[in-house]
Amino acid sequence: xxxxxxxxxxxxxxxxxxxxxxxxxxxxxxxxxxxxxxxxxxxxxxxxxxxxxxxxxxxxxxxxxxxxxxxxxxxxxxxxxxxxxxxxxxxxxxxxxxxxxxxxxxxxxxxxxxxxxxxxxxxxxxxxxxxxxxxxxxxxxxxxxxxxxxxxxxxxxxxxxxxxxxxxxxxxxxxxxxxxxxxxxxxxxxxxxxxxxxxxxxxxxxxxxxxxxxxxxxxxxxxxxxxxxxxxxxxxxxxxxxxxxxxxxxxxxxxxxxxxxxxxxxxxxxxxxxxxxxxxxxxxxxxxxxxxxxxxxxxxxxxxxxxxxxxxxxxxxxxxxxxxxxxxxxxxxxxxxxxxxxxxxxxxxxxxxxxxxxxxxxxxxxxxxxxxxxxxxxxxxxxxxxxxxxxxxxxxxxxxxxxxxxxxxxxxxxxxxxxxxxxxxxxxxxxxxxxxxxxxxxxxxxxxxxxxxxxxxxxxxxxxxxxxxxxxxxxxxxxxxxxxxxxxxxxxxxxxxxxxxxxxxxxxxxxxxxxxxxxxxxxxxxxxxxxxxxxxxxxxxxxxxxxxxxxxxxxxxxxxxxxxxxxxxxxxxxxxxx
Amino acid sequence: xxxxxxxxxxxxxxxxxxxxxxxxxxxxxxxxxxxxxxxxxxxxxxxxxxxxxxxxxxxxxxxxxxxxxxxxxxxxxxxxxxxxxxxxxxxxxxxxxxxxxxxxxxxxxxxxxxxxxxxxxxxxxxxxxxxxxxxxxxxxxxxxxxxxxxxxxxxxxxxxxxxxxxxxxxxxxxxxxxxxxxxxxxxxxxxxxxxxxxxxxxxxxxxxxxxxxxxxxxxxxxxxxxxxxxxxxxxxxxxxxxxxxxxxxxxxxxxxxxxxxxxxxxxxxxxxxxxxxxxxxxxxxxxxxxxxxxxxxxxxxxxxxxxxxxxxxxxxxxxxxxxxxxxxxxxxxxxxxxxxxxxxxxxxxxxxxxxxxxxxxxxxxxxxx
Numbered sequence: 001x002x003x004x005x006x007x008x009x010x011x012x013x014x015x016x017x018x019x020x021x022x023x024x025x026x027x028x029x030x031x032x033x034x035x036x037x038x039x040x041x042x043x044x045x046x047x048x049x050x051x052x053x054x055x056x057x058x059x060x061x062x063x064x065x066x067x068x069x070x071x072x073x074x075x076x077x078x079x080x081x082x083x084x085x086x087x088x089x090x091x092x093x094x095x096x097x098x099x100x101x102x103x104x105x106x107x108x109x110x111x112x113x114x115x116x117x118x119x120x121x122x123x124x125x126x127x128x129x130x131x132x133x134x135x136x137x138x139x140x141x142x143x144x145x146x147x148x149x150x151x152x153x154x155x156x157x158x159x160x161x162x163x164x165x166x167x168x169x170x171x172x173x174x175x176x177x178x179x180x181x182x183x184x185x186x187x188x189x190x191x192x193x194x195x196x197x198x199x200x201x202x203x204x205x206x207x208x209x210x211x212x213x214x215x216x217x218x219x220x221x222x223x224x225x226x227x228x229x230x231x232x233x234x235x236x237x238x239x240x241x242x243x244x245x246x247x248x249x250x251x252x253x254x255x256x257x258x259x260x261x262x263x264x265x266x267x268x269x270x271x272x273x274x275x276x277x278x279x280x281x282x283x284x285x286x287x288x289x290x291x292x293x294x295x296x297x298x299x300x301x302x303x304x305x306x307x308x309x310x311x312x313x314x315x316x317x318x319x320x321x322x323x324x325x326x327x328x329x330x331x332x333x334x335x336x337x338x339x340x341x342x343x344x345x346x347x348x349x350x351x352x353x354x355x356x357x358x359x360x361x362x363x364x365x366x367x368x369x370x371x372x373x374x375x376x377x378x379x380x381x382x383x384x385x386x387x388x389x390x391x392x393x394x395x396x397x398x399x400x401x402x403x404x405x406x407x408x409x410x411x412x413x414x415x416x417x418x419x420x421x422x423x424x425x426x427x428x429x430x431x432x433x434x435x436x437x438x439x440x441x442x443x444x445x446x447x448x449x450x451x452x453x454x455x456x457x458x459x460x461x462x463x464x465x466x467x468x469x470x471x472x473x474x475x476x477x478x479x480x481x482x483x484x485x486x487x488x489x490x491x492x493x494x495x496x497x498x499x500x501x502x503x504x505x506x507x508x509x510x511x512x513x514x515x516x517x518x519x520x521x522x523x524x525x526x527x528x529x530x531x532x533x534x535x536x537x538x539x540x541x542x543x544x545x546x547x548x549x550x551x552x553x554x555x556x557x558x559x560x561x562x563x564x565x566x567x568x569x570x571x572x573x574x575x576x577x578x
Numbered sequence: 579x580x581x582x583x584x585x586x587x588x589x590x591x592x593x594x595x596x597x598x599x600x601x602x603x604x605x606x607x608x609x610x611x612x613x614x615x616x617x618x619x620x621x622x623x624x625x626x627x628x629x630x631x632x633x634x635x636x637x638x639x640x641x642x643x644x645x646x647x648x649x650x651x652x653x654x655x656x657x658x659x660x661x662x663x664x665x666x667x668x669x670x671x672x673x674x675x676x677x678x679x680x681x682x683x684x685x686x687x688x689x690x691x692x693x694x695x696x697x698x699x700x701x702x703x704x705x706x707x708x709x710x711x712x713x714x715x716x717x718x719x720x721x722x723x724x725x726x727x728x729x730x731x732x733x734x735x736x737x738x739x740x741x742x743x744x745x746x747x748x749x750x751x752x753x754x755x756x757x758x759x760x761x762x763x764x765x766x767x768x769x770x771x772x773x774x775x776x777x778x779x780x781x782x783x784x785x786x787x788x789x790x791x792x793x794x795x796x797x798x799x800x801x802x803x804x805x806x807x808x809x810x811x812x813x814x815x816x817x818x819x820x821x822x823x824x825x826x827x828x829x830x831x832x833x834x835x836x837x838x839x840x841x842x843x844x845x846x847x848x849x850x851x852x853x854x855x856x857x858x859x860x861x862x863x864x865x866x867x868x869x870x871x872x873x874x875x876x877x878x879x880x881x882x883x884x885x886x887x888x889x890x891x892x893x894x895x896x897x898x899x900x901x902x903x904x905x906x907x908x909x910x911x912x913x914x915x916x917x918x919x920x921x922x923x924x925x926x927x928x929x930x931x932x933x934x935x936x937x938x939x940x941x942x943x944x945x946x947x
Contacts, residue, residue, distance in 0.1 A: 481630055482663035484651045486677035486750060487684070496698040500667045 019491045024412070027402050031418050034454050038433035039289070039425070045436055046286045047074035049279035055443045078279045089280065092262040093287060096247060099178065099263065103185045104193075104242040108235055110186065111194045114337060115231075117330040118194075119201035122322040124331050132338040134195075136188040138562050139345060140519040140536060141251030143555040144188045146543050147344035148175050148256070150351050150552075155358035157347070176258045184252045187340045189245050193238035200234025201227070233302055240299035244292050248426030250522035255543060264288055265428045265522070272432050273526065282436065285429040293424040345559065352552035370553035378538055378554065385534035388449065389517040392456035393510045399457070400464035401506060404472040405494060407465075409480075423462045427522030430455055434527060449532045452524070456517045463516070464509045471505030472498070504572055511569040515562050580641030580753040580786060581606045582627060588635035589622055589810075596622045598810040599636070604803075607784045609777070611801035613791055613833070619810040620790045624756050627788065629653045640753050656747030657756040660763065662739045664731040670742050671727040672701055675714045677750035682710070717749035720779060737768045744776070748783070755780070755787040761796060773800055794834050798822070806830050822874075828947055831872045838917050839947075842871040850944065855912035858889045860944035870947040875906070875919040877943035881936040882927060889939045895929045909937065 037054055044052045048070045056063035081087055117123045118130065136144075151158040152175045162172050173179055253263045268284035271277040321327070352370055354363030374382075403419050406412040422430070434455055438445035445451040475498060483493040499506075524537050533541075535554055542551035584602040588595070597619045604610045612620035625631045627638055629650030638645050645653055664673050676698075683694040696703035706714070718724040721741035731739060740760060747755060760776070761769045777800050780787050791797050797804050798818040805815045806829075814826045825831035828839050842850040844866050851857045852871060860871075881890065893909035893916060900906075900922070907918045907929060918937060920926070929935055 476661065476663065478659045478661055478663040479665060481628075481650075482657070482659055482746075483665070483676070484630075485628060485655065485657045486746065487651050487654075487680045488676075489649075489651050492680065492683070492698075497665055497667075500699075 019489065020494070023402055023491070024406055024410075024415075027399060027406070028415065028418075030399060031415075034434075034458055035418070035421060038430070038437040039421075041437045042282045042285045042429075042433040044071070044074070045278055046078060046282035047076070049073075049078055051278050051436055051439065053440050054437065056440060059442050078283050088262060088267065089264075089284060089287075092264045092267040092284070093291075095178070095262050096264040097291075099181060099185075100243045100246040102182055103189065103246040104239040106182070106186050107190045107193050107242045108197075108239045110337065111190055111197055111238075112235075113330055114334050115194055115197035115201050117327070117334055118198045120321055121327050121330060122320040123327045123334070129331075129334050129338065132342060133334070134191050135338075135345070135563075136341040137191045138515075138519075138566055139188060139341070139559055140521060140555075141184065141188060141249055142255050142521055142536075142540055142543065143251075143348060143559070144184050144341070144344055145180075145252045145255035146539075146548065146551060146555065147348045148180060148184055150347040150357075150548065151344060152180070157357070157361050160360055174258075176256055178261060180256045181252050181263075183340075184256065185246050185249060187337075187344075189242055189249075190337070192245055193242050196238045196241070197231065197234055200231040237299050237302040240295050240302060244295045244299070244424075247295070248288070248292060248428075250426070250428055250525075254521075254525075254540075265426065268428050268432060269522075269526070272435060278436065281432045285432045288426050288429045289424060292426060296424045348552045348555050348559075351548055352556045354549065370549045371557075373550050374553050374557065378535075378550075381533055381535045381538040381554075382557075384532050385518050385536070388453055388456065388532065388534055389514045391449070391453035392460065392517045393513050395453065395457035396460055396464040396513045397506055397510050400461060400468045400509065401472075401499065401502060403461075403465050404469040404502075405498065408469060408472045409477065419465055420462045422458050422460075425459075427459060427520065428526065430459060431523045431526030434523075446527070447529045449529065452527045452529075452532065455523045455527055456520060457513075459520070459523060460513045460516050464513050467509030467512065468502055468505050471502040475501050508569045508572040511565050511572070515565045515569070518558060519562060581639075582610075582754055582786060582788065583639040584623070584627070584636065585639075586636040587623065587626060587633060587638065589619075589626060589631060590634040596810055597626070600807075600810070600812055602805060602812070602815075604786060604788065606786055609780055609787045609789065609800060609802045611789045611791060611797035611804045612807060613794060613797040613804050614807035615833070616792060618807040620792075620807050621758055622810075623807070624657075624758055624788060624790050627754070628655050628657050628756055654750070654752050655754045655756050656750055656752035658740075658743045658747050658758065658760045660759040662743040662763075664739055664742055664746075666732060668731070669701070669727070670718070670723065670729050670731060670734070671714060673731060673742055674717055674746045674749050675706060675710060676746065678710050678713060679706070681750070682707075713749060717745040720748065720782075721745045721775070736764050737772060740764065740772060741775070744779070748779075748785070753786070755785050757787065757789045759790055759792070761791075762793075769796075776800065798834065806833060824945070825872065825947065828870050828872070831945075831947060836875055836917065836919070838873040838875060838915075840871045840873075840914065842869050842946075843867070844869050844946075850946070853912075853914040855914040856891050858891075858939055858944050859941050860946065861942045862944065862946040872945040872947055873916070873939055873943055875917045876904075876921075877940065878916065878918045879938040879940070880907075880918060880920060880927075880929075881938055884936050885938070887938070889941060889944075891937050891939070893935060893937055895931055895933045895935065897931060898929060907935075909935070911937070 041052055041054050044054075050070050052067050052070060053063050054067075057067050058064075081089075083090060114133065118126065118133075123129070150156055152172060153159065154171050156171075156175075159171050163169060248265065250265045250269070253266050254269065257263055257266050264284055264287065268281055268288065271280040271284060350363060351357060353366050353368060355365040355367050355369075357363035403412075403415060407416045407419075425433075434451060435446055437443075438451055479501075480490075480493050480497060483497045484490065488496065518534070519536060521536050521540060524534060525540065528534065528537050535558055539551045539554045539558070542548070542554070582602065582604040584600055587597050587600040587602075589597040600619070600623055602610075602623075612623060614620045622631060626633050627640075629645070629648065633646065640653065640655070665676065668676070679694045679697055682690050683698070684691075686694065693704050697706065715724055715727065718727055721744055723738060723741050723745065726734065726738065731742060734742065740763075743760070757776075761772055764772060773796065789797070789801060798821075801818060803815060803817055804821055806813045806821065808829055814821060814830050816824075821830065821834050825834060831837050831839060840852045842852045843854075844850050845857070846866065849857055849859055850869065850871055884890065884892070891911050893911040895907050896910050896915070897908040898905060901919070903922055904919045905922050905928065907920070909916045909918055916937060
């Protein structure tokens with residue numbers, strides 16, 4: 001019955017060749033070129049100790065033979081040096097681990113009462129406090145660090161108030177120290193942990209608690225033995241998240257770490273930009289990625305399969321604790337915690353409109369000159385930021401839309417995995433990998449705005465994908481089939497049907513990309529050519545030069561832009577935190 | 579317009595066979611229903627014809643053209659989806675215009691292509707050409723929705739959405755119209771109206787139509803011919819009358835209409851003993867031995883008094899149910915249960931649980947399967 005199939009001619013095969021398939025290879029190529037190969041070459045360099053030009057090996061046999069020679073000299077020597085006692089790298093790793101562990105433990109302990117207050121009590125001014133408890137994460141850390149200097153530095157106003165009150169001399173504590181870094185990170189990263197913990201407290205099964213109380217347990221023992229253990233997975237996962245964030249943070253340590261304090265991100269930065277030490281920078285990069293990956297994996301493990309397991313279909317009305325004896329202390333405590341970040345930003349603001357300020361509670365006078373300065377002399381930086389951020393946005397939108405399409409519709413799990421790798425690559429690590437890979441011909445891109453844009457796009461890709469994937473999943477597949485049935489190719493369907501339907505997710509995601517690119521420092525400092533210096537780099541350089549007034553004005557501008565865009569994005573996705 | 583021929587269609591999902599060799603011969607202009615329980619492969623068959631599934635083996639022809647290697651968007655089959663799958667970001671007019679605009683985009687002059695693409699992205703970017711506008715409005719008129727052309731599809735009722743989906747499929751003048759359970763999302767009353775609408779439009783245009791459904795009533799009332807499917811195979815292809823009157827297997831008999839199906843022993847070719855309980859005569863001729871017997875409930879007559887004629891048996895009512903315009907009795911005859919359906923008319927005697935009655939089963943109503 002079945003007739004022998006006629007083989008389709010070459011022309012037919014070409015015509016039926018799915019244009020989407022080509023796009024899929026293009027996307028995979030993009031990730032290979034700008035993510036996998038840079039990471040691979042850093043890994044190789046960490047053994048060879050000398051730069052390996054992977055792209056060169058493909059086009060130039062001479063380079064290939066040099067590379068092979070270098071590969072033959074590869075050894076564990078550099079790693080052995082790392083673990084020998086007294087090595088700079090080892091102390092950098094130890095210090096970074098210590099910093100991140102301390103920060104995550106302190107954050108969790110500090111957030112416990114606040115999370116409980118938001119989830120389970122009728123604390124007064126809850127909405128205002130919730131907004132204030134979200135604000136810190138939108139402030140770039142190098143600006144928070146600068147704010148700390150304005151407050152607690154030797155000439156800071158808090159130091160002044162403290163000294164006048166107690167009649168003492170000198171700083172309360174040295175901001176340029178481990179303590180200073182810890183404080184900045186704790187008070188500006190805590191929202192990352194707070195909101196997941198609030199969620200964990202909210203969904204831990206209330207009926208179990210009721211049962212406990214019903215069996216005669218006092219409310220405090222219910223809290224300790226029932227509520228806390230139920231919220232524990234949420235807390236552990238938050239702690240691990242804070243660890244990763246703190247470990248890869250570059251803004252705080254680069255401003256506040258004193259010469260004697262070695263931290264892995266700062267050390268890596270110095271190795272590459274100060275000494276051009278390829279081996280050292282690569283080893284530190286490999287270690288950073290491994291540590292971040294381990295903690296990221298642990299965090300997944302802590303939340304995996306749990307979904308806080310006790311969510312039942314029946315929504316239960318949470319009975320909020322409204323006892324004044326509970327809510328008032330919680331309110332006071334929460335206000336005190338948010339007071340510090342609020343004052344920090346406020347100090348930056350005052351600095352930006354001060355004529356001279358130092359060794360006093362208030363500035364001598366107020367002026368808008370600094371803003372006039374940045375809007376006349378630094379318009380280039382503002383334009384650069386906009387152009388770079390827009391470029392990164394365009395790349396992320398296209399790649400993320402395609403990735404979510406392939407992952408959701410064609411179940412491309414490997415692509416999903418590759419696209420989420422940037423989550424575990426700290427900015428400094430990506431910057432170092434890029435410099436090493438694109439330093440020489442045939443793909444000499446270091447020092448171009450293009451490479452910087454690609455680096456931004458890669459770094460923000462996982463977040464963009466999360467945003468687009470959500471709206472992709474909401475589109476039923478038969479809508480696409482209908483379009484194909486009506487004569488449109490898969491590619492045209494993607495442009496005319498899928499794209500427009502995904503628009504809200506794409507817009508929200510791209511605003512967030514824009515925001516984070518404007519805030520970004522680590523990749524910027526490593527990769528930005530001077531003629532392309534964006535706002536964040538200008539602030540950073542001015543802080544280092546001690547030009548705090550213009551730096552503050554620009555910082556306030558950044559915060560303002562970020563705040564407005566973030567609000568727009570939240571409105572679009574309608575995701576409220578409380 | 580065109581016929582549809584399917585030869586030895588096999589569809590394999592990794593290890594699980596979904597279709598095990600399906601043969602169909604659908605004539606031009608025919609209204610053809612694929613009927614079967616869920617998971618029988620009827621939707622898969624349709625999706626293979628539409629080109630949404632890669633076929634493992636076999637051939638599909640639309641008209642004279644073998645379409646195995648033709649991409650889904652070049653097959654020219656209009657499909658109406660179960661969920662309608664209307665484009666939520668387009669209004670009614672744009673939904674229906676989609677296929678024509680896409681056609682212009684691929685085939686027109688360069689200026690036309692650019693304009694078509696612009697219109698697909700937003701209706702603000704240009705007006706549709708007159709000819710296209712007229713075609714779309716004609717299609718909307720066919721489904722009586724021309725007055726709602728500028729509405730958003732979200733503002734329409736289920737029945738209206740259904741009609742937009744139909745107009746959208748028809749406007750491209752497809753060779754075949756495919757409908758996947760198109761009525762299952764409508765309420766019963768609307769379903770009956772839509773049945774008539776669809777059938778009328780199909781007759782007017784004379785388009786070859788393949789209709790997938792699990793509802794035998796729907797298939798029987800609309801289709802010219804029906805293929806009953808089970809476990810990836812076609813069990814019987816026939817007209818509704820044939821299917822009802824001469825089902826080939828107990829499965830078909832049971833699926834199409836309600837039925838009494840019994841294990842029976844054939845005595846001397848013309849008499850059967852049912853369930854070892856009672857003996858009836860039959861027209862059907864078969865060899866002695868074991869057989870399956872089908873008696874349609876509405877073929878059985880209820881007698882008030884005993885009659886000496888052939889095929890009259892006595893029974894006792896165990897349950898009586900009102901069933902739409904019919905009354906249904908479950909009657910115990912010995913240890914066998916016979917279901918009887920009688921049209922309700924004023925003045926006929928109604929029996930209650932426990933009542934005795936006599937049943938007359940006409941010989942031609944005793945079918946041997």
